[in-house]
Amino acid sequence: xxxxxxxxxxxxxxxxxxxxxxxxxxxxxxxxxxxxxxxxxxxxxxxxxxxxxxxxxxxxxxxxxxxxxxxxxxxxxxxxxxxxxxxxxxxxxxxxxxxxxxxxxxxxxxxxxxxxxxxxxxxxxxxxxxxxxxxxxxxxxxxxxxxxxxxxxxxxxxxxxxxxxxxxxxxxxxxxxxxxxxxxxxxxxxxxxxxxxxxxxxxxxxxxxxxxxxxxxxxxxxxxxxxxxx
Numbered sequence: 544x545x546x547x548x549x550x551x552x553x554x555x556x557x558x559x560x561x562x563x564x565x566x567x568x569x570x571x572x573x574x575x576x577x578x579x580x581x582x583x584x585x586x587x588x589x590x591x592x593x594x595x596x597x598x599x600x601x602x603x604x605x606x607x608x609x610x611x612x613x614x615x616x617x618x619x620x621x622x623x624x625x626x627x628x629x630x631x632x633x634x635x636x637x638x639x640x641x642x643x644x645x646x647x648x649x650x651x652x653x654x655x656x657x658x659x660x661x662x663x664x665x666x667x668x669x670x671x672x673x674x675x676x677x678x679x680x681x682x683x684x685x686x687x688x689x690x691x692x693x694x695x696x697x698x699x700x701x702x703x704x705x706x707x708x709x710x711x712x713x714x715x716x717x718x719x720x721x722x723x724x725x726x727x728x729x730x731x732x733x734x735x736x737x738x739x740x741x742x743x744x745x746x747x748x749x750x751x752x753x754x755x756x757x758x759x760x761x762x763x764x765x766x767x768x769x770x771x772x773x
Contacts (some may be wrong), residue, residue, distance in 0.1 A: 544610050545583055545601055546575055552583045553596035555722045559638060560591045562730050570638040574722035575626045577633070580604060584627060586613030586657030591690045595724070617684060624688025625645040625718060629702050636729045639714045642736035643729075646670070647709035653735065656749040660735045661759035663728065665704035668735075669694065673711050691716060709734045 555572040559565040568591065573584035583599050599612030604623055608615060616622075638644075646653050653668035655661060660668075668721045671694045678686035691708055694700075706728040707717040717728035742749050763770040 545576055545579065545581065546596075547574055547597040548583045549601075550596045551553050552585065552599050552635050552722055554586045555634070555726050557591065558726050559636065559729065561701065562726075562733075564638045564640040564729055564733055565625075568638070570636070570640075572636045572722055572726060573616070573619075573622045573634065574638060575633045575635075581609055582619075582622060583621070583659070584615050584619055586611065589613060618687075619686035619690075620684040621716070622681065624685060624692060628692045629718070630702055631720060632718045633720055634725035635716065635718045636725040637714070637716050638729055638733075638738070639642075640729065640733045640736075642712075642740060643709065643715040643732050644647075646736045646739065648712055651708060651710040653739055654746070654749075655751045655756060656734075656739055657751055658759045659731075659738065659753065660764055661751060661756045662732045663763075664707060664735075664745070665701070665758075665760045666756065668705065668707050668709060669698060670709040670711055687713075704760075704761065737753050 552572060557568050568588050571585045573582050575582045581601050581603055583601055586598050586600050589598060600613055600615040601609040602615050602619055603609055603625055606620060615687060618637050625632055625635050647670060651668050652668055655667050671690055674686050674690055683719050695702055706719050709715050715732055717725050717732055719725040719728055761767055
């Protein structure tokens with residue numbers, strides 16, 4: 544079942560390793576199949592160097608394993624919360640990449656300082672608040688997903704214009720219209736987090752003006768986008 548999607552998710556997880564976004568088994572990528580209502584995600588704690596496409600786990604949106612010989616990633620409830628609430632999202636990635644996680648541990652938003660950031664994310668990448676002790680105790684991974692959804696709603700952030708967030712004390716999550724796009728967003732997030740840390744040493748007040756953000760983001764993503772080949 545969903546063999547093509549399993550292969551796509553497997554390759555996405557392997558790319559996270561190749562791009563130095565994942566160490567040991569510290570990350571996961573998933574993809575959602577709208578036709579079946581199932582998601583495909585990597586197995587929990589299985590080393591990347593021994594993992595195969597057939598090891599990917601199929602799960603329904605209630606968290607039940609539909610197919611697979613392994614337990615799914617422990618972060619599966621977080622992925623499910625995003626798929627349930629954001630209908631246009633078809634891929635989700637979580638890592639503990641060095642620079643994005645370093646930024647998350649500060650509890651600060653990743654402020655937009657330059658056009659590299661603006662090409663991908665429409666504004667500051669938000670760093671979301673800590674879960675409550677009760678949420679952590681009751682259903683940590685589920686409430687992690689709901690924290691992302693609720694704070695994006697409260698802050699009126701469009702998840703298709705901001706395909707990433709940081710979780711205070713934890714690390715980054717990214718998403719996109721496909722799992723490949725979610726991986727790409729993770730790669731960009733890591734790069735701009737590193738750039739951002741370097742920039743802060745040189746000029747802590749650096750901030751890209753709104754009109755340049757608008758130009759760079761909308762020329763790639765707006766209705767009248769003109770970047771690239773059509």
